[in-house]
Amino acid sequence: FRSAVIAICLLLSFTARAHAQAAYPIIGEVVCAGSSLSSADEWLELWNASANTTTLVGYKLRGASSEEILFGELNEIPPYGVFLIANYAMDDEKTVLDVPPHMVTTSLSLSNSALKIELVAPDGSVIDTAGDGGAPPAGSSLPEKIGMIRRTDGSWISATSTPGTCD
Secondary structure, three states: OHHHHHHHHHHHOOOOOOOOOOOOOEEEEEEOOOOOOOOOOOEEEEEOOOOOOEEOOOOEEEOOOOOOEEOOOOOEEOOOOEEEEEOOOOOOOOOOOOOOOOEEOOOOOOOOOOOOEEEEOOOOOEEEEEOOOOOOOOOEOOOOOEOEEEOOOOOEEEOOOOOOOOO
16 A cells, blocks of 8 residues: 555654644545545545554544544544554455545545535634645546645645555
């Protein structure tokens, strides 16, 4: 799962320029085009760029599903860690994932043309976004399915592509 390695490297290299040492999670990777196995093989990652465990209880995602995705008390991200949300479990024949997601939900539905995902804190404030309601800021769905990864400056880049996967 090459994008996970890239994501962790980017996460560990975060500096004070954007979200470094944030006391809250950020949206770190979005794969909205599906994969070579299924157009619904979508996932996103929340990153913890701090040295402390981040508990996700009370947080929610808007725009990643027709309904808000809510997090419970068992959902947490270790220091400098990743929380993976996907449509399919790792052993499903419709996914290219080779790591187990922390949350599997068939409601994940990420737009290829009007992407705007908001990460909402327990107090109701929007603390991070991916996209602005238009086309995704990086990645592609054609000719190759490529996700997008957050850069250290907070902007988005297309993930490195590997044969047979969308990351």
